[in-house]
Amino acid sequence: MHADATALAPTSRHSAATEAASRRDRRHRRIRKVISYLLLSVGAVVILFPIYIAIVNSLLAPSQIAHQPPPFFPTHPMWSTYPTAWNEGHLGLYLRNSAIMTAIIVVGQVVTAILAAYAFAFLSFPFRKTLFIVFLSTLMIPFEVTLITNLDTVTRLGWYNTFQGLTVPFLATGFGTFLLRQSFLQIPKDLSEAATLDGYGHWRFMTRVAVPLARPAVAAVAVFSFLASWNNYLWPLVVTGDNNNVRTVQIGLKLLANTEVQNINVTLAGTIIAIVPLVILLLVFQKQLVRGLTAGAVK
Amino acid sequence: MAEVTFDAVTKRYGDVTAVDRLEMAIPDGELLVLLGPSGCGKTTALRMVAGLEELSEGDITIGNRVVNDVDPKERDVAMVFQSYALYPHLTVAKNVEFPLRQRGMDKAEREKRVLEVARTLGLDDLLDRKPAQLSGGQRQRVALARAIVRDPQVFLMDEPLSNLDATLRVQTRADIVALQHRLGTTTIYVTHDQVEAMTMGNRIAVMDRGVLQQVAPPQDLYDRPANTFVAAFLGSPGMNLLDGELDGTSVRVAGGSIELAEAVPGRDVGASPVTVGVRPEHLRLDAAGTVAATVRLVEMLGAETHVICRLEDGAQLVVRQEAVVERPALGANVRVAVESQSVHVFGADGTRLEGSTR
Amino acid sequence: MTVAVSAGAGREAPAAPRHRSLRSRKKREAALAYLFILPALLIFSVFVFYPFLRNFKLALYENPPYPNLPSHYVGLHQAATVLSSSAFLQSLLSTILFVLMVVPTGLFLGLALAVAAHRKLQGIAIYRVIFSSTVVSSVAVAALVFGTLMNPVVGLLPWLGINPTPSILQNPTWALPAVALMTVWQFLGLSFIIMSAGLQSVPDDLLEAARIDGASAWTRFWRITVPMLSPTLFFGVVVGTIYAFQSFGQIDILIGPSNAAGVHANVLIYYIYESLQIDNNAGQAAVLSIVLFVITLSLTLVQMRYLERRVTYAR
Numbered sequence: 001m002h003a004d005a006t007a008l009a010p011t012s013r014h015s016a017a018t019e020a021a022s023r024r025d026r027r028h029r030r031i032r033k034v035i036s037y038l039l040l041s042v043g044a045v046v047i048l049f050p051i052y053i054a055i056v057n058s059l060l061a062p063s064q065i066a067h068q069p070p071p072f073f074p075t076h077p078m079w080s081t082y083p084t085a086w087n088e089g090h091l092g093l094y095l096r097n098s099a100i101m102t103a104i105i106v107v108g109q110v111v112t113a114i115l116a117a118y119a120f121a122f123l124s125f126p127f128r129k130t131l132f133i134v135f136l137s138t139l140m141i142p143f144e145v146t147l148i149t150n151l152d153t154v155t156r157l158g159w160y161n162t163f164q165g166l167t168v169p170f171l172a173t174g175f176g177t178f179l180l181r182q183s184f185l186q187i188p189k190d191l192s193e194a195a196t197l198d199g200y201g202h203w204r205f206m207t208r209v210a211v212p213l214a215r216p217a218v219a220a221v222a223v224f225s226f227l228a229s230w231n232n233y234l235w236p237l238v239v240t241g242d243n244n245n246v247r248t249v250q251i252g253l254k255l256l257a258n259t260e261v262q263n264i265n266v267t268l269a270g271t272i273i274a275i276v277p278l279v280i281l282l283l284v285f286q287k288q289l290v291r292g293l294t295a296g297a298v299k
Numbered sequence: 300m301a302e303v304t305f306d307a308v309t310k311r312y313g314d315v316t317a318v319d320r321l322e323m324a325i326p327d328g329e330l331l332v333l334l335g336p337s338g339c340g341k342t343t344a345l346r347m348v349a350g351l352e353e354l355s356e357g358d359i360t361i362g363n364r365v366v367n368d369v370d371p372k373e374r375d376v377a378m379v380f381q382s383y384a385l386y387p388h389l390t391v392a393k394n395v396e397f398p399l400r401q402r403g404m405d406k407a408e409r410e411k412r413v414l415e416v417a418r419t420l421g422l423d424d425l426l427d428r429k430p431a432q433l434s435g436g437q438r439q440r441v442a443l444a445r446a447i448v449r450d451p452q453v454f455l456m457d458e459p460l461s462n463l464d465a466t467l468r469v470q471t472r473a474d475i476v477a478l479q480h481r482l483g484t485t486t487i488y489v490t491h492d493q494v495e496a497m498t499m500g501n502r503i504a505v506m507d508r509g510v511l512q513q514v515a516p517p518q519d520l521y522d523r524p525a526n527t528f529v530a531a532f533l534g535s536p537g538m539n540l541l542d543g544e545l546d547g548t549s550v551r552v553a554g555g556s557i558e559l560a561e562a563v564p565g566r567d568v569g570a571s572p573v574t575v576g577v578r579p580e581h582l583r584l585d586a587a588g589t590v591a592a593t594v595r596l597v598e599m600l601g602a603e604t605h606v607i608c609r610l611e612d613g614a615q616l617v618v619r620q621e622a623v624v625e626r627p628a629l630g631a632n633v634r635v636a637v638e639s640q641s642v643h644v645f646g647a648d649g650t651r652l653e654g655s656t657r
Numbered sequence: 658m659t660v661a662v663s664a665g666a667g668r669e670a671p672a673a674p675r676h677r678s679l680r681s682r683k684k685r686e687a688a689l690a691y692l693f694i695l696p697a698l699l700i701f702s703v704f705v706f707y708p709f710l711r712n713f714k715l716a717l718y719e720n721p722p723y724p725n726l727p728s729h730y731v732g733l734h735q736a737a738t739v740l741s742s743s744a745f746l747q748s749l750l751s752t753i754l755f756v757l758m759v760v761p762t763g764l765f766l767g768l769a770l771a772v773a774a775h776r777k778l779q780g781i782a783i784y785r786v787i788f789s790s791t792v793v794s795s796v797a798v799a800a801l802v803f804g805t806l807m808n809p810v811v812g813l814l815p816w817l818g819i820n821p822t823p824s825i826l827q828n829p830t831w832a833l834p835a836v837a838l839m840t841v842w843q844f845l846g847l848s849f850i851i852m853s854a855g856l857q858s859v860p861d862d863l864l865e866a867a868r869i870d871g872a873s874a875w876t877r878f879w880r881i882t883v884p885m886l887s888p889t890l891f892f893g894v895v896v897g898t899i900y901a902f903q904s905f906g907q908i909d910i911l912i913g914p915s916n917a918a919g920v921h922a923n924v925l926i927y928y929i930y931e932s933l934q935i936d937n938n939a940g941q942a943a944v945l946s947i948v949l950f951v952i953t954l955s956l957t958l959v960q961m962r963y964l965e966r967r968v969t970y971a972r
């Protein structure tokens with residue numbers, strides 16, 4: 001819009017002065033643009049720098065890492081650190097465990113949240129308000145506060161060192177229920193009434209209409225839950241003591257770092273491997289991720 | 300197809316009585332229009348037929364079956380919502396097919412029905428679109444298609460045209476009438492637009508504050524309103540209503556008197572207070588008129604002119620005349636002549652006194 | 658009045674069977690609702706409410722010095738001891754310092770990035786992805802990466818001549834700020850996302866109107882954007898504070914249980930973990946958990962109060 005106006009500016013009606021002014025404006029704009037890109041790039045470099053250094057170091061031999069000044073580019077990349085990290089750190093197994101744990105939690109949370117949110121949004125029953133407040137109140141109790149007894153409970157159930165122990169305490173989400181309920185409430189009442197007249201019961205209306213319409217919110221809950229459980233550290237640390245077969249990759253990385261104290265490059269290679277699934281998640285689900293993370297902020 | 304009856308149907312929300320002892324029978328195949336001002340209980344009455352709202356009292360029957368306790372889905376009624384209630388995530392075809400999927404109909408049969416109905420309503424080319432990609436009129440037709448595809452016993456329509464522009468509304472209302480006539484399905488049509496009601500209904504039921512005022516064919520309703528509410532509600536501008544005193548065949552009003560064609564039976568001896576009603580088109584500015592009035596405002600509408608007068612007691616009187624008549628000056632004192640054949644007389648409680656007018 | 662009552666009573670009789678059926682339909686709906694709520698409620702009861710409430714009981718019992726002996730009731734004595742201990746005060750102080758280091762820095766940098774990226778420039782989407790990217794980095798990843806950067810022998814610090822003794826992560830002065838630096842980096846993605854969403858909700862026409870009125874970019878930012886952004890900033894403070902409170906993994910990996918208290922990095926949550934896992938002192942852990950809860954609760958309540966007021970103001 002604006003650019004067009006300047007392009008049209010030098011007509012016979014305009015003096016040389018205005019023409020010069022418009023040229024100056026254009027130059028200013030270009031300079032501003034360059035400055036913008038410069039600032040943005042500085043930000044990007046600062047943010048990516050730690051990861052970049054990690055990648056570089058993961059490809060260096062231990063002798064090179066200690067070199068002063070430190071190398072900022074792997075001139076002779078040592079790719080073997082990656083298979084070493086993969087094998088020594090049992091990363092395949094731990095990634096698998098993380099994937100299983102995360103899948104169970106994501107599916108579990110989405111299912112329980114959809115069911116509860118549907119009830120809160122579409123069904124009427126005694127104590128609806130009270131129960132909803134009960135659900136919301138879980139948001140005020142950080143998980144750490146429940147750690148002592150949960151560890152106790154899980155141990156007593158015989159779930160120490162098992163996937164049940166890792167996942168079951170997380171199979172419900174107050175935040176996700178809240179988010180989905182909000183989304184369900186956006187669905188016009190006419191739609192559910194039309195479906196009732198068409199012979200659809202609650203179950204079918206939920207699966208065929210309500211959930212498809214609330215898909216963005218469902219995706220946001222799923223991504224949010226994925227992120228939280230994949231990156232969970234404290235609970236897997238206390239509940240998977242010494243069993244390789246359930247240990248998650250986060251704890252695996254810590255162990256790798258402890259066993260490979262002398263080989264920082266291997267530890268870092270393992271770290272980079274562990275990032276990959278999440279980078280993919282970030283690139284594919286950017287929108288849902290942002291929606292899930294800002295759901296509390298926007299209204 | 301079925302008859303629908305309301306038997307002393309009442310709906311209360313706490314202290315609000317939305318529908319008050321509604322008594323009405325809608326014969327098989329009729330298109331009944333439920334008309335009334337906003338908040339009078341039209342939607343509530345309709346929703347009770349659909350089963351979306353429980354009755355507080357009374358019975359509703361559909362085809363001889365009392366349906367009070369019947370689930371909405373078992374009632375075999377289809378509803379067209381004001382908002383159309385189309386499923387945004389489904390295509391037109393899927394929207395129309397939606398009600399059939401619950402009826403154990405096989406896929407081929409379902410598709411055949413959808414195509415048939417789509418053709419009837421001119422939706423053939425839109426079947427793959429989502430509701431968001433349709434115009435208001437097209438959405439309206441999809442909603443209709445979804446209702447008729449089931450071939451229900453009763454259609455319920457709640458102001459289905461109110462979201463359309465004026466031209467489209469005229470067109471669509473004719474389409475709905477033709478469709479209903481062809482299908483012969485009993486239909487209850489809710490509107491607060493009296494033109495829609497007059498042009499569409501076999502009969503019109505007028506409601507006010509939850510109470511049924513009158514059920515009658517459109518012309519009867521216009522010619523013989525049962526009470527002052529119906530008289531004033533129908534027609535544009537509505538009927539002039541003046542307080543007066545009935546004495547034999549004439550009614551004394553402020554500024555003159557109005558002659559009746561014949562005496563009101565039962566009120567032919569002695570004077571009694573009444574409300575007298577005359578439609579604007581039955582009044583004329585005429586030096587020989589029997590009522591004196593002052594001109595307050597003149598509205599020239601092209602084909603006709605409305606002269607709004609005031610009587611000496613402040614009551615308003617609207618005269619509707621052909622446009623060719625010379626425009627009276629504001630503030631002029633005029634006389635108004637009344638067509639005595641067309642005078643309506645209402646008792647002190649507002650109900651029509653039988654025998655007045657035709 | 659009496660007429661209305663008797664008329665109502667007269668109509669009641671035939672209506673009775675319908676009301677029964679209405680009740681049964683409502684019952685069916687309620688039953689379905691409870692069925693839908695049950696799974697989540699069960700999980701919450703067993704893994705949130707029960708353990709939460711049990712803290713209050715555990716706090717009253719003192720654990721024996723050796724495991725497997727019965728603990729005995731001491732009432733509030735234990736709470737008083739723990740809360741007045743220097744270890745607790747140190748932990749609380751560390752926690753507060755940590756929050757103060759992480760939250761303002763993280764939010765400010767996030768806002769700066771969000772403002773920089775709030776422009777229609779070519780390729781801006783790539784920058785946005787990069788700026789929000791640290792949100793997916795797990796705490797283990799971030800800790801190991803920063804552990805390398807802060808390594809006293811290899812890496813950048815010796816080259817830059819930053820070489821305190823004891824080394825940064827073993828140093829009572831520098832350990833907590835170092836962990837905070839890493840946490841800021843990790844929090845930056847979330848902070849950027851929150852601030853961007855906030856910026857997007859600032860109506861463009863407001864800024865354009867100010868621009869037409871001749872306000873400079875600087876004035877526009879401070880006079881319009883920041884005030885309009887205040888709910889977002891507030892939300893960011895709450896989220897950031899909770900985020901900082903939950904920082905556990907970085908301390909476990911970068912510093913570890915044997916050192917945390919020594920280098921003044923045993924923030925509350927780490928102290929809870931240590932009490933429970935290292936010292937086997939569930940009673941002390943329970944007391945600390947209650948403290949953590951009270952802090953979180955106050956923050957949430959403050960936020961709700963604030964948002965409520967804002968909503969009423971907007972109406």
Ligand SMILES: Nc1ncnc2c1ncn2[C@@H]1O[C@H](COP(=O)(O)OP(=O)(O)OP(=O)(O)O)[C@@H](O)[C@H]1O
Nearest residue numbers: 312315316317336337338339340341342343344491
């Ligand atoms: N769920 C409800 N709770 C309480 N009162 C209600 C409820 N639904 C309707 N009402 C009241 O019942 C009366 C009738 O409402 P209804 O919706 O039937 O009016 P309507 O004739 O359809 O009006 P409109 O032309 O505006 O749609 C109104 O006074 C309304 O406020």
Ligand SMILES: [Mg+2]
Nearest residue numbers: 341342343457
């Ligand atoms: Mg209505």
